Each structure stands twice: as C-alpha cells, then as structure tokens.
Amino acid sequence: MMNRDLKIMKDLEKFRVMSRDDIIDLYFSHLKNPITNANTVLKRLVRDNQIEVSRSFSPYVYFPYGSNMKRDSTKIPHFLKIVDVYKQIKQYEDPVVFEVEPKYSKGLAEPDILTTIKGVHCFIEVQRNLYSQKVMDQKIKRYEALKYSDEFIDSKFPVVIMVSEAKYKINHDDINVVQVSSINDFMNSINVRKKKYVKPREVSVKIG
Numbered sequence: 001m002m003n004r005d006l007k008i009m010k011d012l013e014k015f016r017v018m019s020r021d022d023i024i025d026l027y028f029s030h031l032k033n034p035i036t037n038a039n040t041v042l043k044r045l046v047r048d049n050q051i052e053v054s055r056s057f058s059p060y061v062y063f064p065y066g067s068n069m070k071r072d073s074t075k076i077p078h079f080l081k082i083v084d085v086y087k088q089i090k091q092y093e094d095p096v097v098f099e100v101e102p103k104y105s106k107g108l109a110e111p112d113i114l115t116t117i118k119g120v121h122c123f124i125e126v127q128r129n130l131y132s133q134k135v136m137d138q139k140i141k142r143y144e145a146l147k148y149s150d151e152f153i154d155s156k157f158p159v160v161i162m163v164s165e166a167k168y169k170i171n172h173d174d175i176n177v178v179q180v181s182s183i184n185d186f187m188n189s190i191n192v193r194k195k196k197y198v199k200p201r202e203v204s205v206k207i208g
Contacts, residue, residue, distance in 0.1 A: 005045060012051055012064040014100055015086070016079045020059040025087055081126045082112055085163065088183035089117065091194045097121070104151050109142040111160075118190070120159060124183075127164035136168045143175050161186060 004027050011026070012018055020038060028034040028041075042062060045051045052063045054071040061076060063069060069076070082100055089095050099114040113124035123143070131139075147157045162168070162179045170177045180186040 002041075005041065005050070008041075008045070009050055009064065012062060014098070015083050016067070016069060016100070017061050017063050017076055018083055019057065019061050019080055022080070022083045022087065023062065026090075078112075078126065078128060081128060085113060085124060085126060085183050088187075089115065091184070092187050093118070093195060104146055105149060107142070108146040108149055108151070109139070114158065117187075121156070122161050123158045124161045124163060127162060127166065130166050131168070133169060137171060140170060140172050140175070140177070143177075144172065147175055 008023055008027060011023075020042060023042065024034050024038045028038040031037050042051070042053070042060075046053050046062075049065055051065055052067060054061050054063070054076075056072055057076070061080070063071075079100075086095075086098055089098075095115045095117070097114060097116045100112070102111060102114040104110070109123070111123035112126045113122075115122055115124060125139075143160055146152065157175060160175055160177045161183075162170075162177060163182060164179065165181055167179055170179070178186065180189070
C-alpha cells in the first residue's frame with residue numbers, strides 16, 4: 001500500500017467524508033492524468049474494503065471504512081465545506097493543527113474547526129445557511145462561555161473566524177471575531193502569499 005493511500009484513509013477519518021475532487025486536489029493534482037489516477041486508486045481502496053463510497057453525489061463522495069454516517073446525510077455538504085477550508089489554508093501553509101468539530105463541555109461553543117494560521121490558534125465557523133441575529137447572539141455567548149470555562153484557563157483563547165457570505169452584527173467584548181466570505185479573503189486581508197507547489201515524492205509502505 002502506498003503512503004499516499006494511507007494518507008487518504010487518514011484524511012477520511014479526520015474529515016468524515018471527502019469528494020473525489022477533494023482527494024484529487026490534495027493527492028493527485030500534480031500528476032499528468034489526475035482524474036484517471038484518482039479513480040483507479042479509489043476504486044481499488046473501495047474494492048479492498050479500505051474505504052467506502054456513495055454514488056448518490058456527483059462527483060462521488062468517500063467515507064472511512066465502517067463509517068456510520070448515512071450516505072444521504074444532510075451533514076455531508078457541511079463536512080465537504082470544511083474540507084474546502086482546509087484546502088484553502090494549505091495554499092498558504094500546512095496547518096500544524098486542524099481538528100474537525102473539537103468537543104468541549106455541554107452548553108459551550110461547538111466550533112467547526114480548530115486550527116492554526118501563521119502560528120495563531122483559530123476557531124472557524126463554516127456558515128452555509130443564513131442565521132437570525134438572535135441565533136448568532138446565542139452562538140457568540142457560547143464562545144464567551146467557552147473562553148471563561150476550565151477549557152482555556154491556562155491558554156490563550158483562539159481567534160474566531162466566521163466564514164459566511166452574510167454579515168452579522170457581532171456583540172462581544174472579550175473575544176476576537178473576524179467575518180470573511182472565505183479563508184482566501186482572510187489570508188489576503190493579512191497579506192499572506194500563497195506557497196509554491198512542490199511535487200511530492202511517493203513512498204511505498206509495506207503493510208504486515
């Protein structure tokens with residue numbers, strides 16, 4: 001099994017679900033025939049019960065083997081959006097931390113992502129739907145509660161990045177909230193240059 005195959009499987013565990021095009025962007029885009037190569041690898045991994053596939057989407061979407069997510073789950077587009085955020089960050093740097101839906105005590109904020117951008121810890125909220133101001137106010141209050149909970153007694157509270165086409169009136173005194181339409185817009189706002197692509201070297205890894 002190739003090192004690349006193991007990374008695909010690991011990413012599926014992390015993201016819960018990825019589209020074929022996501023996998024191409026992350027692991028096959030440097031090849032001469034990325035679509036053909038990706039299709040061949042993914043078909044083999046499905047055949048060998050290493051990953052699972054749903055053909056209800058176009059392009060197909062893939063899951064870690066044994067995933068209990070429904071193949072038509074309404075959360076799939078949300079998780080795919082999280083993958084898109086990850087891909088945007090990777091255009092500038094490889095994040096040291098990228099945790100999907102970090103869990104904290106009940107009643108506190110439930111961020112979509114905990115990551116680092118240029119050494120700064122960030123929570124990222126991926127907003128696919130339009131929220132009422134009341135709902136947004138409640139969300140911000142949960143972030144304030146998280147800041148003053150036992151979870152962050154000895155560490156600096158992350159910046160909260162809201163990725164949404166909508167703009168909200170954010171009422172807060174103690175947390176840093178940034179509203180952007182995309183991570184690319186955020187990176188442009190802090191004048192960060194995209195990194196140059198370096199073709200990765202494939203390494204074979206024997207299993208067993």
